[in-house]
Amino acid sequence: MQAFAPLEAGDPARIGPYRIVGRLGSGGMGRVYLARSPGGRATAVKVVHDELAEDPSFRTRFRREVAAARRVTGPFTASLVDADPDAEAPWLATAHVPGLSLGAAVARHGAWPERSVRALGSGLAEALEAIHRAGVVHRDLKPSNVLLAPDGPRVIDFGISVAADDTKLTATGAVVGSPGYLPPEQLIGRQVGPAGDVFALGALMVYAATGTSAFGGGHAHGVSYRVVHEDPDLSGLPGELADVAGRCLAKDPLRRPRVPELVAELGRWEGADGARGTFGGAAWLPQPVADDVMALRTDPLPEEAGGATAGADLPTVGPAHTDVATARLGGPPGRPSSAARPGEWIRQRRTAVLAAAGTFVVLAVVAGLLLPRAFSGSSRGSGGGSGGSSAGPAAVAKQLTVREQWPSDEDLWHPVVAGGKVVGEGQDGLLHAVDTGSGDTAWTYDDPTASSLEGVGDGLVVASSDERGTIQGISLDSGKRVWSVGAQAHTAPGTTFNLYLRIVVADGTVYVNALYDLPEGSKPFGRYAVSALDAATGRLKWTRPVEYGLSDALTVVDGALYGGMWEKDGSYFYALDADTGDQRWRYRTQDRYGAEVTAIKVSGDTVYAGDSRGGLHAVDARRGTRLWTYRPDVQSGKWLEPLLVTDGVILGGTGENDSTPSPGDVHAVAAGSGKPLWTTHTEGEPELQGLLDGSVLFSTEAGTLHAVDARTGKSPAETRLSPDDPDAAVVGDRVYFDGGDGRLHAGRISLTEK
Known part of the structure; x- marks a missing residue:
């Protein structure tokens, strides 16, 4: 160790x-x-x-x-x-x-x-x-x-x-x-x-x-x-x-x-x-x-620094995989989780450490240096030494490479890709949209009171005010305001607005999970509600109060709204009619208060829900009945969004919590039975980014993009994106990420046999 x-x-x-x-x-x-x-x-x-x-x-x-x-x-x-x-x-x-x-x-x-x-x-x-x-x-x-x-x-x-x-x-x-x-x-x-x-x-x-x-x-x-x-x-x-x-x-x-x-x-x-x-x-x-x-x-103190020279590969450690076994992916410790938004919790500012040179180059990761292979991943053995990978003779060594398409002048936090644009919150406190093809700024929304990006869908960008609770609908094409609605539109009688837990845009509707304050001295101290607003006007369609608690996980698929709630007697996963707010079913995930649903994925007739106590539940999407529950043999806390499903395999990451940097895991589970297929340890909390050529892509807070075979967990490859959390978004073979220099970068991902 x-x-x-x-x-x-x-x-x-x-x-x-x-x-x-x-x-x-x-x-x-x-x-x-x-x-x-x-x-x-x-x-x-x-x-x-x-x-x-x-x-x-x-x-x-x-x-x-x-x-x-x-x-x-x-x-x-x-x-x-x-x-x-x-x-x-x-x-x-x-x-x-x-x-x-x-x-x-x-x-x-x-x-x-x-x-x-x-x-x-x-x-x-x-x-x-x-x-x-x-x-x-x-x-x-x-x-x-x-x-x-x-x-x-x-x-x-x-x-x-x-x-x-x-x-x-x-x-x-x-x-x-x-x-x-x-x-x-x-x-x-x-x-x-x-x-x-x-x-x-x-x-x-x-x-x-x-x-x-x-x-x-x-x-x-x-x-x-x-x-x-x-x-x-x-x-x-x-x-x-x-x-x-x-x-x-x-x-x-x-x-x-x-x-x-x-x-x-x-x-x-x-x-x-x-x-x-x-x-x-x-x-x-x-x-x-x-x-x-x-x-x-007993770990020996290394000799002197000497391996960090220009032109050298960045240190990487490849995992050794076996079915239902564990392996560790190396890399430096990640920085604190970036779960908080500007104006709510401090966003860790990063020193400018990237230098651009020419066009169509592989990015350097330190100021003034170009490392031509800095984005070329390797699948070395443990410690990067000569031991080699122990993935087995059937594993094919892969090379993961990201080649830069452009750097933007904007630094977008938690970027969302939609409609040919990358939308995110800038360090200047404003919302920006960048063209995915050129990296040029498409528009800037000049209202600083609506700098918190909540969701993008149906050609609409939804942002909220940190202080007033106002929700604003913004045109994805033009960056112009479509509507603005105060929190009082969905605030329950006898309460005052506190905060938005989650906002999702789908099917012409903006779905809102929010927390409200009760008068001083009340028991309990707050109340929650899930509401639906018309995406064209911002007008309230319906609202459903929840007395004890709502999780911030929320998904809309085929006319059903899926989320999590808890009451005195336990924690639940629920389905509501997306048009009316009427409850279709409710499934108990835990007999404990506060074990909230943290990740949701719908695939066919099954909806999968991961919770904050480590449980992954497969539930019949029509009836709300249990199909199976999987609890991994690791102690890495809650399931993280997003979950992915491909070829009968459900993939997901687990991590400790949102406030403390910690190791995590990526899991593959048989979608039909809940049988574990493989688990890979990560040095920082993983974020699954998508699928490419049969491999699952995931990034970590340590600044690295990883790929492993989605069905076997073998053929590991990795590449450095940033010295810190890359805050990445992957669409197909394109990745948009913070390179650590205060700019958004776009790169094309390739995964080839070595």
Whole structure:
């Protein structure tokens, strides 16, 4: 097991006195490298992104937080060993912890036993005690910021998230942090103190004990709404653990326990070896996690950087496949999920790292360099060495190549392709449409209040206002407004509009899933409704209130509207008459509240629904009766959209959640029986993009496009699109993606035998 990723072209050879030897990850503040100190010590060096380094206010806060971080000392923190806040690219170095993140551990091995959760909470509480003693509030404690070592957990990135405040990242008033772990007071803009970190600690214990968030998954706004207004789901925790986690998750920060109290209360745990409250030998961890962590401890530190040279292939790792077995696709860790929209949650800005040269070239992935083979994928063996692929003698080695057609001047987020145009949200806060043939801007919609793209269909682009709830219909051809309707058109009596969960355009109708607020003090705290608006005028056709909850998955096929809802007694998948809103049938997916439907696909007389608890359900589309249910033998959370069906095989991806970067999986299941065919692990959450020449295409947050045989999972191939999440859209053999340079790119995909 390797705790780092290979270096890529353009990575620095040295930062300050530290020699760079590998990649550890990346995030909103910067990129983290594995390095050797002058004395040979393994060190984690974090380099701040260029756009932050250019902000004087950020540098001021960064200097202040580096000074505070120097004061943090404790056995459960990764101590700061060096920093240069005045460098051209500011950086800091901490002791390297060769451990698995909590998020990766839970994703791979599932929920933890009570003793391990108590040990985790004990170590984290002691870490917070040290951090708070230094006058620092973490404010972004989450699974990816907790590393697991044999002698206890380590909290990383303490104080660094605070350094981002009052800079361009928060200039719009958005909240920085991870939904589900941010305390209610932070979400509503109030002052955050040490009690906010206690809230995050409680959420982490629930996550470790159950494998899921205390406030469910789904859209970031939905999670945050539940954090502020609803009680956490503690049903999967034993009594005493549920009590301490519940007190940590109190809405009122004054009602949460103080950190010293938690240190004393949680310190009374017992390891697998019988030692009480003593970390050592990884006995505090669940055995499968302990095995992974101990393997990482023996991972050798690589020599020096030297493989990242111009003209070299980017590092790739090919999977080894067997039927119903698993394989790992390599690549550097992905950045945080881009599930949030501009104006709602911070979109991570990216440094310009691509350089264009001439026309019809293969894109480079670092500024100023052209790598002629950067988009030419390979199917190397594990680690990219000489081991070769173990896909078996029947597997045919494939070459996946993307050749650029054009770069656009626009940078479109979550692009949608329709009617010869690519439509998306630009960094300027406006909607843009780009011609698919030339890359030229076809139109720009100049209303900044309707910058959130909700759906495209029937020649109509539907956008919403983040603040007012207004829905606007825009002509796909001209970019001119067709109609504008206020949220009051579909708001139920006695409620006020809160947010749109999902909007779908089909068959002359705009279907809307929305959340509404009830008067203060009401129980429950909100109400939901699914509504239908006329696509030509925006007028309301019908609305159907839902008391407890709606998922954001929504699909319309052949006059039926399919979606998910939950009530007190369980979670459901439903079909409504698309013309009237009348219920055709309702199918129970879980006996638990909040297990929402996250992905839907209709094929023939069968509708497939994936849920947030890992279940994939095949349901008769006419009667709503169960055909089969498949639950994969992996602990990677919810099913992700889209699902694909081809030649009797249903394909889908699973991932941990929307707020924490984590590994995922791609699954192939027999559509008729639910029998698993193959599973492939991915280093970041996968997004299925389509089918090409019998292979399924999927991208990951690590910036890579992959292809594997849709029926066997064999013949792997991959190619780099971007240094980060490519935000790709594939139509046929064309891919439209963010190349990491602030521009939308179009490329033609070819998949050939090597």
